[in-house]
Amino acid sequence: xxxxxxxxxxxxxxxxxxxxxxxxxxxILDLIELVEFHKxxxxxxxxxxxxCDIGLIEGGCCNSENIHVLKDFRKNCxxxxxxxxxxxxxxxxxxxxxxxxxxxxxxxxxxxxSVGRNKKHIMPNDDExxxxxxxxxxxxxxxxxxxYLPGCPPSAELIWNALVALVTGDELKLPxxxxxxx
Amino acid sequence: xATSVQNIIEKYNKDKTRLMDIxxxxxxxxxxxxxxxxxxxxxxxxxxxxxxxxxxxxYHFFSDKPTGKFxxxxxxxxxxxxxxxxxxxxxxxxxxxxxxxxxxxxxxxGLFDTACIGMNDQEPAxxxxxxxxxxxxPFRVKEIVRDIKAGRPLDDMFTAAYGDGExxxxxxxxxxxxxxxxxxxxxxxxxxxGIVIWKKLPQMSPEQVIEExxxxxxxxxxxxxxxxxxxxxxCRKAKGEKKYIFCNADEGEPxxxxxxxxxxxxxKLLFEGMVIAGYAVGAQEGIxxxxxxxxxxxxxxxxxxxxxxDRNLLGKDIGGIKGFDFDIRIQxxxxxxxxxxxxxxxxxxxxxxxxxxxxxxxxxEKGYLDMPTVVNNVETLxxxxxxxxxxxxWYRNFGTKDSTxxxxxxxxxxxKYPGVYEVEWGFTVNDILEMVGADEKQVQAVQVGGPSGSxxxxxxxxxxxCFADLATGGxxxxxxxxxxxxxxxxxxxxxxxxxxxxxxxxxxRNITYLMKNKLEKILDARGVKKDIDxxxxxxxxxxxxxxxxxxxxGNPILTSIKNFRHLYExxxxxDKDFDSAFDMASAVKESCIAAGRIPTLN
Numbered sequence: 001x002x003x004x005x006x007x008x009x010x011x012x013x014x015x016x017x018x019x020x021x022x023x024x025x026x027x028i029l030d031l032i033e034l035v036e037f038h039k040x041x042x043x044x045x046x047x048x049x050x051x052c053d054i055g056l057i058e059g060g061c062c063n064s065e066n067i068h069v070l071k072d073f074r075k076n077c078x079x080x081x082x083x084x085x086x087x088x089x090x091x092x093x094x095x096x097x098x099x100x101x102x103x104x105x106x107x108x109x110x111x112x113x114s115v116g117r118n119k120k121h122i123m124p125n126d127d128e129x130x131x132x133x134x135x136x137x138x139x140x141x142x143x144x145x146x147x148y149l150p151g152c153p154p155s156a157e158l159i160w161n162a163l164v165a166l167v168t169g170d171e172l173k174l175p176x177x178x179x180x181x182x
Numbered sequence: 183x184a185t186s187v188q189n190i191i192e193k194y195n196k197d198k199t200r201l202m203d204i205x206x207x208x209x210x211x212x213x214x215x216x217x218x219x220x221x222x223x224x225x226x227x228x229x230x231x232x233x234x235x236x237x238x239x240x241y242h243f244f245s246d247k248p249t250g251k252f253x254x255x256x257x258x259x260x261x262x263x264x265x266x267x268x269x270x271x272x273x274x275x276x277x278x279x280x281x282x283x284x285x286x287x288x289x290x291x292g293l294f295d296t297a298c299i300g301m302n303d304q305e306p307a308x309x310x311x312x313x314x315x316x317x318x319x320p321f322r323v324k325e326i327v328r329d330i331k332a333g334r335p336l337d338d339m340f341t342a343a344y345g346d347g348e349x350x351x352x353x354x355x356x357x358x359x360x361x362x363x364x365x366x367x368x369x370x371x372x373x374x375x376g377i378v379i380w381k382k383l384p385q386m387s388p389e390q391v392i393e394e395x396x397x398x399x400x401x402x403x404x405x406x407x408x409x410x411x412x413x414x415x416x417c418r419k420a421k422g423e424k425k426y427i428f429c430n431a432d433e434g435e436p437x438x439x440x441x442x443x444x445x446x447x448x449x450k451l452l453f454e455g456m457v458i459a460g461y462a463v464g465a466q467e468g469i470x471x472x473x474x475x476x477x478x479x480x481x482x483x484x485x486x487x488x489x490x491x492d493r494n495l496l497g498k499d500i501g502g503i504k505g506f507d508f509d510i511r512i513q514x515x516x517x518x519x520x521x522x523x524x525x526x527x528x529x530x531x532x533x534x535x536x537x538x539x540x541x542x543x544x545x546x547e548k549g550y551l552d553m554p555t556v557v558n559n560v561e562t563l564x565x566x567x568x569x570x571x572x573x574x575x576w577y578r579n580f581g582t583k584d585s586t587x588x589x590x591x592x593x594x595x596x597x598k599y600p601g602v603y604e605v606e607w608g609f610t611v612n613d614i615l616e617m618v619g620a621d622e623k624q625v626q627a628v629q630v631g632g633p634s635g636s637x638x639x640x641x642x643x644x645x646x647x648c649f650a651d652l653a654t655g656g657x658x659x660x661x662x663x664x665x666x667x668x669x670x671x672x673x674x675x676x677x678x679x680x681x682x683x684x685x686x687x688x689x690x691r692n693i694t695y696l697m698k699n700k701l702e703k704i705l706d707a708r709g710v711k712k713d714i715d716x717x718x719x720x721x722x723x724x725x726x727x728x729x730x731x732x733x734x735x736g737n738p739i740l741t742s743i744k745n746f747r748h749l750y751e752x753x754x755x756x757d758k759d760f761d762s763a764f765d766m767a768s769a770v771k772e773s774c775i776a777a778g779r780i781p782t783l784n
């Protein structure tokens with residue numbers, strides 16, 4: 001039997017969840033035995049060329065590119081997992097959700113303390129740039145998400161156990177100590 | 183203004199742990215707490231501005247804006263709505279010309295929503311400047327607003343007679359009624375205050391007291407059911423210069439009001455229970471933490487405490503026992519459900535935000551001011567008196583093997599006889615329905631144990647009310663066939679949990695909100711089967727929250743899915759397995775206008 005294929009991406013996230021994947025330490029060698037990585041920042045494969053079994057999504061959707069990537073993942077992965085606070089709830093980027101987008105952009109490009117050199121008061125508007133969404137969306141509001149791994153980031157242990165459970169088909173055990181808030 | 187605030191601060195000896203009392207007094211005197219006052223308090227107590235502000239902003243009866251000369255807090259709980267709150271609310275708005283959340287331009291009347299005020303058997307009800315107004319009707323509201331505008335003092339505005347029993351007491355004078363429907367050992371009139379302190383305690387060692395409590399097998403009545411004797415023993419053995427007995431009278435669980443009745447009719451029994459606990463544990467001070475909604479009982483309760491001191495039932499060498507000194511004070515909350523959680527209650531009594539502590543250490547080791555502290559429910563402490571009076575063996579005659587004694591039930595909703603019933607553990611839900619005058623055929627569901635409990639259907643009415651089966655802190659809400667369970671009950675309770683989350687754990691702060699969005703999606707007929715599955719899955723995540731409130735905040739949705747799944751399935755779209763309401767064009771419109779670009783939508 002061929003190995004299950006895993007794809008990962010970071011949308012509006014900080015790559016902390018990917019770092020947490022690396023935190024499984026030497027078990028990453030076991031992981032490579034267990035699964036094959038496809039499109040992912042880990043191996044730098046940029047385009048889907050085949051159907052994947054598991055897609056791990058870090059980060060929510062703050063711009064049009066995030067939406068495209070997420071929909072692309074949904075199309076190319078049998079199972080999608082929201083990994084971490086941002087994918088599940090929008091996380092820190094969603095702090096802007098209560099502020100009108102015009103105010104956010106003004107602060108970022110025109111009025112903020114660090115924009116002194118933007119003498120021409122340019123608001124980036126190139127067609128190549130992703131368009132900013134009115135708010136940061138959790139992934140499950142855009143596409144169907146099959147599983148959620150909470151945490152900021154989810155611990156390496158949790159990610160490891162979840163992956164093993166998905167690959168082996170066993171139920172994921174979540175003892176209180178692993179997920180307890182603090 | 184500055185002087186009166188100064189007087190209040192002096193009254194509490196500039197003690198920062200009494201910040202709640204200081205803020206309560208300022209709020210009640212001024213109707214709000216201005217910024218300058220926060221600074222003044224912070225300076226006087228030698229704490230930071232933010233320390234004061236964070237406590238203040240936590241409780242919803244504190245306000246930084248004027249709340250009107252007459253602040254109306256109308257209960258917004260599910261049962262209030264069932265009993266006609268909407269019309270009452272509209273009448274308030276029409277008569278005053280303002281919306282809820284606003285104050286009239288002349289500053290006379292403010293209208294506000296509030297969570298259950300412990301009057302579920304006489305709804306719709308409101309608090310106006312701390313006074314309770316029950317059984318409101320549009321007509322009554324017109325009278326009240328007219329009287330306020332005519333400048334009548336609040337105390338003169340009760341056109342109806344005062345309530346029953348001690349509600350007529352000179353120091354209470356309230357229209358609240360007790361609605362005591364069934365009495366047992368706790369509510370029985372057959373009680374001589376001080377009898378245990380005079381006759382029993384002098385002959386018993388503290389260890390013997392604990393032994394007797396253990397023998398009775400009594401378990402905490404707040405809902406969690408921890409064995410009381412064990413709790414006292416842990417605290418007795420814990421090391422600390424001082425020890426404290428707390429009585430948790432914060433009953434904030436919507437639908438619960440039995441502590442209000444005990445505080446009105448059997449407060450001496452409660453105080454005696456605290457003295458006994460103090461003796462058993464070796465504590466010097468007792469604090470009754472009473473929810474702000476019951477502040478109308480303050481003068482009455484404090485007068486009784488003074489009476490007890492005069493009779494040597496409190497103070498020094500109590501009951502003639504040399505060296506046994508114990509006194510009780512009353513601490514009021516300021517509107518926060520989570521303060522019913524014991525460690526949040528302790529934080530609040532220390533003048534802080536009512537955020538639950540991480541445990542261990544448990545309060546019996548490190549509680550109030552980091553000293554060993556017992557926190558017991560009102561009912562538990564009352565029962566302890568009867569246990570010592572008649573013996574642990576006697577107490578075990580009541581109830582079932584694992585749930586001994588009696589339980590006070592607060593019954594409300596669609597039934598003939600709402601009120602307080604003291605029953606032995608071990609009744610079935612059917613028995614109770616019959617007792618309260620609810621026709622089984624007319625009952626669609628029963629909410630057992632308030633929003634944090636479960637909503638059950640007739641298939642489960644055979645179940646028994648006890649710790650091993652249907653555990654409850656005592657709230658039973660009867661829901662008739664005419665009610666829409668998902669909107670009237672489940673949505674209301676979910677909004678309650680969102681409002682009352684302390685915000686400490688992201689799970690309870692966010693998932694409740696996300697679950698509400700999903701529920702509304704289903705109610706709007708946009709839901710799919712996956713939404714129901716998601717609700718069940720997300721509800722599980724709440725279990726990682728620090729306290730019981732967070733852990734049970736999903737229960738209205740989870741238990742209604744379990745027992746009334748068809749109500750959800752009727753509303754979902756059968757032909758789709760995912761429904762995203764996302765629309766790229768409208769989502770990017772605003773930012774593209776801001777940046778001056780044309781959206782590229784392909």
